[in-house]
Structures are given as C-alpha cells and as structure tokens.
Amino acid sequence: MKIAIYGKPYENSLNQRVNDLISTILAAGFDYAVYDKYAVYLAEQGFMPTTSERFSKEDVAIEEFSCLVSIGGDGTLLETATLIRDSGVPVIGINAGRLGFISSVTMEEFEGVLETIKDNSFVCDERTLLQVETERGLFGDSNFGLNELTIHKKDTAAMVKVETYLDGEFLNNYWADGLIVATPTGSTAYSLSCGGPIIVPGSENVVLTPIAPHNLNVRPVVLSNNHRLSFKVRGRSDSYLIALDSRTEILEPNEEVIVSRAPFSFRLIRPAGSSFLNTMRKKLAWGLDKRN
Secondary structure: OOOEEEOOOOOOOHHHHHHHHHHHHHHHHOOOEEEHHHHHHHHHHHHOOOOOOEEOOOOHHHHHHEEEEEEEEEHHHHHHHHHHHHOOOEEEEEEEEOOOOOOOHHHHHHHHHHHHOOOOOOOEEEEEEEEEEEEOOOOOOOOOEEEEEEEEOOOOOOOOEEEEEEEEEEEEEEEOOOEEOOOHHHHHHHHHOOOOOOOOOOOOOOEEEEOEEEOOOOOEEEEOOOOEEEEEEEEOOOOOOEEEEEEEEEEEEOOEEEEEEEEEEEEEEOOOOOOOHHHHHHOOOOOOOOOO
C-alpha cells in the first residue's frame, strides 16, 4: 500500500513537520511518494530525505495509491481534483492554511485516519463536482471543478450581462460584476463572501450567486445539480474571465458555457467523529455567544 503526498512549494506551518508525517506513514506500514515540485522544495529546505520516491502530474498512475495526502490550505486541496480525476482515490486534507473548510484534518488526527485506511474503515464524504463545456474546449480535459465556476468582468471594465438558461429555458439576465456557480463544497468559499447560502454536502444542489448585482432584487438561487445550465456573456469589453476553481481562461463575447454535474465525485476522508456541521461551528465560530 502506498500514499501520495501533494503540496505546493511555498512556506507554510507544516513543511517542517513533513518528516514526522512520513515517519507516521512508514510506521503504519505504508510506502509513499511525493509530488515532484514539492519534493524538490522540501529537500532543498532540508525538510525531507532527498532519496524519497517522487511522482509528477504528467506521469503517475494515481490508482496505485491507497489515498492522497494534501498538505496546505483549501486551494492546495482543490488542485488535487485534477490529479485524482475519476480514479476514486480518497484524499486527506491536512490544513496548513488559515481557515480550511475542506482541509480540516490536523497532524494529531492523521495517525488515527491512517489506521482507518489500513483496515478499510475510513469515513468519506462524496463531494460533487461541476463539469464545464465550451466550443473551444476551455480547460482541456480538466474541465471539472470541486468548488465553483466563476464568470467575471475583466480588470476594471464595466459590469457584464450574463444571459442564463436552465435546461434551455431562460432564467435571467444577470447585470453584475459576474456570476458564481458553486457546489456545496464551494458554497463556503467565494459564493459565501458574495452573500450566498451555505449548502450542506450531499444535498445534491448548486447555487447561482451574482457578484455585486446592479439589480438589488436579484438574489442567489439554489438549484438541483441535475439541471443543465448555460451562459452567454455580453458587455462593453471584448473579452471576459472564466475561472474553474483556481484555473482561469479568457471568455469571448457570446461564447456559450454549459455547466452540469460531473459524472464522478471527489472522495474526502474525514476523521471519525468529525462532520461538516462540526467544521462549520469551529471555522465560523458559531455558538460563541454569552447566552450559550
């Protein structure tokens, strides 16, 4: 059994503890391999043995791994979706960021989580993803996202009009700085900061959240993720921005964007006794009221 270790080559609070993490993996009876760019950084800093096995995004049989460990914040974990793809390999997110809604496992919990992987008793959240289709094939074969799709005006240009259809039926023209299509996982990210609701994972929904809408009566809309959404953008600019999680492309005027549920899910391992509601209470400081 082997575990993949993924991270980004920048300083964070857990880099100096990677050796401890590796020791825990080996003590549990697993082999391991480290993402190559992250391994180079860790070895240069003296945080990891230079002899450790490595893998690259371009040359890896991810199905050979029992799980993948993401070290970083939520942004780092989101990147693993393009590596995991439809393989079904589960992911452990160890939080080295600031808030960490989805990277919520602590180093202290890691050993216990490994034991559940070893005896195949681990608990997984099945997180839905979005799939994006355009005529030009934007985002290539990585046209899926765990958090959200965002259509946005470019630079400081005037607001845009996002023409929106639901299963071919006209829904609305959003006059705004942009529009977010968020999964339940992404509902606690950009969408939340724009006034969108928190959606509990597993509820089979997406939310459309306008960004700074010009019409004050326009509010976020929660929809079933079985629908097919389509968008066209118009405005004074000759191009716009479209982002899928952390990947950004240029969108042309009137170019159709089709969004639907991806045909596979993302498996996120959580410690026994942990839950989405528990994470919300801790991360958003719910219940910190003198009356409680």
